[in-house]
Amino acid sequence: MSTAVDSASPDREPTIDEQQVAKAARRQGGRHPGGMNVPAEKSMDFFGSGRRLLGRLAPVRLQVLAAVVLSVASVALAVLGPKVLGRATDLLFAGVIGARLPAGQSKDQVVAGLRGQGQDNFANMVAAMDLVPGQGVPFDEIGRVLLVVVGLYAASSVLMWISALIVNNVSMVTMRRMRSDVEDKLHRLPLSHVDRQPRGELLSRVTNDIDNLGLSLQQTLGQLLNALVTVVGILIIMLWISPLLTLIALTAIPLSMIVLGVIAKRSQKLFVRQWERTGVFNGQIEEVFTGHELVTVFGRRQEAVASAMRTNQELYQATFGAQFVSGLMMPAMMFIGNISYVLVAVVGGVQVATGSMTLGNVQAFIQYSRQFTQPLSQVASMANLLQSGVASAERVFELLDAPEQEQERTHAQLSDRARGRIEFDDVTFSYDPAQPLIDGLDLVAEPGQTVAIVGPTGAGKTTLVNLIMRFYELDSGRITLDGVDITDMSRRQLRSRIGMVLQDTWIFKGTIRDNIAYGRPEATEDEIREAAEATYVDRFVQHLPDGYDTMLDDEGGNISAGEKQLITIARAFLAQPSLLILDEATSSVDTRTEVLLQQAMAALRSERTSFVIAHRLSTIRDADLILVMEQGSIVEQGTHEALLAAGGTFARLHAAQFAGQET
Template identity: 55%
Template sequence: MSEKKPVQAAVEDEFDEQAIAAAANSGGFHEGGADTRPAEHFWPSFKRLIGLLRPWAWVFGIATLLGIIWVALTVTAPKLLGEATNIVFEGAIASQMPAGVSQQEVADGLRAAGEDEFASMVEAMQNFVPGQGVDFYALSQMLLLTLGVYALANIFDWASGYLLNGVVVKAMFALRRSVEEKIHRLPLSYFDRVKRGELLSRVTNDIDNITNALQQSLIYAITSVLTVIGVLVMMFSISWQLALVALVVLPITGGIFAVIGPRSQKNFAQQWKSTGRLNSRVEESFAGHALVRVYGREDDIRAQFAKENDDLFEASFRAQFLSGMMMPLMMFAGNLAYVGIAVLGGLQVASGQIRLGDVQAFIQYSQQFTQPLAQLGGMATTVQSATASAERVFELLDAEEEEPDTADAPPLEPGPGRIEFKDVEFSYDPERELIQDLNFAVEPGQTVAIVGPTGAGKTTLVNLIMRFYELDGGAIELDGQVTGELRRHDVRARTGMVLQDPWLFQGSIMENIRYGHQEATDAQVMAAAEATFVDRFVRALPDGYDTVLDEEASNVSAGEKQLITIARAFVADPAVLILDEATSSVDTRTELLLQHAMNALREGRTSFVIAHRLSTIRDADLILVMENGRIVEKGDHESLLEAQGAYWRLYQSQFSGAAVDLDAEEQALTGVVSTATGGVSTGSLPTAPGATPPTTGPIPTVNPDA
């Protein structure tokens, strides 16, 4: 059988695009299609994998029909070749006989001479004309007919493969789209549990493995089964005794599958799990490669990688070893049957039970019978591996999704961006309470700063505003409408957010800023860039705003990355602006410039600022101090300092405490500065042994106006 090539863009217009949508949305990936229970064993997972192809059942019907025609032509060809062999063999025997006598007279003469087996063989011949020799015209006609049958069979073979490969391409296209859509429906809690490397392995490696396995096995599986059926029919039509000898292979094959299959499948599942863990390890190591080198942990990383790599090697070796045993064992069983057919067939030809050409055809049929069985054994390797990968993909598709928006969700009415928390309760873990009975309101145009120690719930607070997580109790209102009753897209469309870790995609700086507002003009993008001081460093780049950022945006500094993300939020012109440690990556001078820009850009919109550096939020209209998920203080900067509560303690730890420590150290080294006289006390400086003590005496004052 000819090798099948994957069909890519050539089949794009061959099949109904609605089938792809059906497969991606329901027919085999979700509730409307195949079984959606988590795949825990081989057969449930395999059935669900085949269910992915259900939308193209009609294409399978056509491909199967073409395959039946191909099998019919393929199994006819050995019979025709056998007849050509009979013409040659019987003609050669006839040429040695005297002309002018009949076939029966020759047989009777041989029998009278004691050649009973030879006589029986002559009687069975159908192309025997004594003295005539080989009929080359009949031979040429038979060979041309055989050549035409093979040529026509290859055409149907190619057509069947073309259709089936197209189905695989379409099904995998739909599967990838389904996985992509599923990822967007998953809650953030899912990504908190699953490592990025593991998720990437399922989306890329596992789906690629399924694609390759289906392309390599699907066509061969259908044609192999059809070939086995067609060959069996032809073998029984020639000799039922020889056919029974050939069938000895079947119970041996079944035993091989029963013994090796489950063990191989178990190891394939472990192989792909180990692949996911190894990908996670590599992704983690590369992401923090600089820190690994700084702290000299290369040996630890190598040891961890070696362990994960060894686990993958062992699982892969066991899986490939077990599955690789199938084809050799089945080929051995086929060779046993071949020997039996050759011996028994020779005896039957000698006894005149069948003709020599029929034995030749039967031997070809026996090879055609064992070859697809051996191919099925070889397919077991890829099918088991693909099923293990499919199980992992199905686990992703079956993961619990965030609650969908209600169909009758009201539209979000235009408003200035007033936010109000009413008795809000939330926790990541039901056993650990985080936010309880949270109440506050933010008026339009106000800037609210949220401060507190690590783990106090600051970022969680803004995540609740964005509906990244659902509340356990209470409500959050945006311009008087409960956000939990609105569509998530509407809520987030009114909000701009700048995270502590800047995220940029591979593209130009202009495209990265415009990401916040796709319809923004170049002038609007540049205006946002100027307001956030992005324009300062972009103008210095050779390609300006057309500078393409690489995959890690390593051609700009960390502070410049953050400035670009801030410009992206500003160009969106949201009603609510959230800055989560947005200035943590910029230098002090740039931070001061950003404060001026933010003051202008925050005007007229509600702003939430999360900051650890309290110097950045002194001008906030309202400061919320959080501890253990609760607001323990609120007010402006001056009033909170006067209260000398939680905010005052945070402020002292950042500024006053550091200053006191510095003053104490300076006093120990140089003495106490006399502010009244402008001189220095004559305290002694510590000296090293054998060193000359410094000269004591007044130090001249420095003119502050100089």
């Protein structure tokens, strides 16, 4: 049985400005300006996070292996292309030179004659060629070589296409698994972790960062694999053609690595800041949009716009800086590659002239040298996307590494007949160890009793019910339900016996019928209508054009706040819990409806233990027991009349609340 629960934070959520101050404090060594200790922020571990990201490919390792094999085969065929094409160049050049030589002589005779004429360089070049003096260009043989080249490139393209399909599938499967892990993690996080996080920051990690990571992984994984294989393949064949020219071409690599290292170190910090600012900006926008009415009512629109503009400017500066600095990589790599190209062309030309190399090999080597720098330039152009993706990955990993709520113990055997007896035995709890809240609390709520909890703001009223729901774990002591320690129950067991109605209503997108049935999905139509009639939902539903089929949006904007509250009460009524928690549940309804709801909740509370948190003391006159809390302790308890007669804290609260009405 499911019960709809709106979690209410016991502490005020930090504002965006406070979040920024805390972040600044962490960067300055972990000391908050006000003296509060703040954990120091860890530096970005690019390679560690990158290795962890690659580790998530383990479940699809066979697909990755297949992609690698296909990529190697594709690159091998593509790398052979210029070498084979160089053979066609040699045949063409040899045919042109051979046609100029006297026919009827062997190549050795022609070479000897040229040396006798003092043309040693030309003689060496002719000696290195595969030609027949007096014979022209062999177009048939050149045609066959070109067909081989076309076949090589066609086969390479097909293999690369298949490899790209596999890589895309690997990326999508990995991101689907990560989204699923994040979703599961959110359900395992304790409420305390969610309370400490601005909602927009958490949403940014779950949506923006995962989207950015998926885009980065999809666009870089295949290209990086292809680039690495291409570099290795080209390097091998370059060494085969000419170790000297290879050495010249490789001199550009150390210089490139130095330039890339300097740029990457600077841009990585900017990318981390970019996604931090993105989270802050989303949190700020979510905060302002959620409280749009209050911002408008209090005339703070200009301040909200100004604050958003400041944060947006910070985000713009971080994003511009990251893109600008990382964008320097490609031009720098191209400049260094062009220098290497010039050196290879000059030295290669000299070797052709001296007969040390053929023209086709020089042509092939120049192509290889360009292709060798191309993967490096490609990696450089992807560096900003890669760094951005790793920065997002670290933020997602930080969420996945967050401490989870305590593991479930062995499920206790609970009786089918729930009585709803709650006992607090020497309970101690605090959100911050330095600020004790509840200390040594003892309390017994008998079955069928209505226990009202009153007290000033911050007294610990909501904390008390949060402990019953196990939204937070106790520091010491224990809480029992029908004699069973709640920590010996699974959270599902415990919460299935509790119905909760909060001051802040929660309506999801769906029909009114669906929203009521959320409390017990298997309920029949008659049971849903019975719950609606008992809580006076039926009264206003009858006036809606579509009745119970009326669609509500996730904010419930097409019905009033009081009507939304009635629906949440009907939801709890339908759930038929043994323990009922009402956190100022009637605060949003009018006085007449409140009277009706009091009657409905009286029926709902019959034979059930009820905890009622109330600020309007008129709503708890009939409570069996009223607990008055101050600073986490129960300072008074008794009935409404007894507490008024005692003239203590409750009497003062009562007098303060009704003084204006009496006046």
